[in-house]
Amino acid sequence: MRSSGPIIRSLFAVELRPPMLASVVVACYKHEAYIEECLETVYEQTFPDVELIVVDDHSPDKSFEIARRIVRKKSFARRFVSCTLVRNPLNLGAHCTWNRALSLAKGGMIFFLNSDDMFSKDRIRIFASQHGNEKLFFGFSAVEPIDEAGGRITTHQYPTILRYAIDRARITGSPLSWAFLDSQIAASTGNFVLSRELVRKVGLLSDLKYCHDWEYALRAVTMVEPRYVESDRYMYRLHSTNSYRNLSHVAENETKACMSSYCVHAIARRPVNRACLSPINFGEAFYKFIKLHPNFNYWMKQLYAPYQPDHRTVDWNEWTMPLAWR
Incomplete structure (x- = not known):
């Protein structure tokens, strides 16, 4: 039994x-x-x-x-x-x-x-x-x-x-x-x-x-x-x-x-949540996805894109200092 x-x-x-x-x-x-x-x-x-x-x-x-x-x-x-x-x-x-x-x-x-x-x-x-x-x-x-x-x-x-x-x-x-x-x-x-x-x-x-x-x-x-x-x-x-x-x-x-905080936690490092919007998660598709979110797209341009070394079009000054990633 x-x-x-x-x-x-x-x-x-x-x-x-x-x-x-x-x-x-x-x-x-x-x-x-x-x-x-x-x-x-x-x-x-x-x-x-x-x-x-x-x-x-x-x-x-x-x-x-x-x-x-x-x-x-x-x-x-x-x-x-x-x-x-x-x-x-x-x-x-x-x-x-x-x-x-x-x-x-x-x-x-x-x-x-x-x-x-x-x-x-x-x-x-x-x-x-x-x-x-x-x-x-x-x-x-x-x-x-x-x-x-x-x-x-x-x-x-x-x-x-x-x-x-x-x-x-x-x-x-x-x-x-x-x-x-x-x-x-x-x-x-x-x-x-x-x-x-x-x-x-x-x-x-x-x-x-x-x-x-x-x-x-x-x-x-x-x-x-x-x-x-x-x-x-x-x-x-x-x-x-x-x-x-x-x-x-x-x-x-x-x-x-x-938006600066989100950049630090989702863009400047690999986020734990692999579904959240991040270039580390989605690669080049990230830049297409953000167009679906006008507010985020605007703030990304203000906070992130200007500091890409390959795309910088202005000299460094007090208005174009890089983000202080924590």
Whole structure:
């Protein structure tokens, strides 16, 4: 009779497999009207093993006090594997706040969340069930715009624009990483989901006021192809104090910084993600592919092409210094 020992041991090993821990990191700043609703959507997640980390960037309003009242509730704290709330000693900016939150996270998957936005109840469960075993993972979902009262906005063109960029990549057969070269198609830092290992490899968010999320995504896609959940699992709040409205005047300079960063990670060296747009990956075909991305094509001309030794047509001066590859 054939022994059932290996089968029993295999089943037993599966039962003993430790559950995956999901970390939700919340960057909070001056959102006293929204922080409670934001945290409630984390509390209501259908995925069981969650740690919550909230870092307040020295908000001048009552955001920190409201968050502290909520996390001190016994019923709230018991829901989480761990619950951490800290406050920056002074206002350090969004990138520092995210980086501090990431340094505290212990989960295998890390979910970013802005303090004025919300999760759908099944957001963590969907990502964990579909992608929880992937060592390197970068994902995001479709977004649903909401108003200041939390009501759904059906007339705004923002989600349509994002979906168009993603659909265009599918129609043309382009990798989704290429779509990030034109814009931040995930809409916000809060829509990012990364594996712990990818966070370790990508590193910290850069000191950019407006485009820190886009620059971070561009670094991530040089490591792994992004994955997209088509259903609306992130509620993105549009209100008068949105950072994209208040900081749009710095967008051009920071877009240049984003493209410079991508050149360093995907063009000046061999990228880990062999599908991302790079001359090392595609050779001469690279220069044809970039024509499909007008924004990237423009910035490539500004940042990369002028420094090709065989094609330089001007003398070196303060405006034509070579890129300082890191």
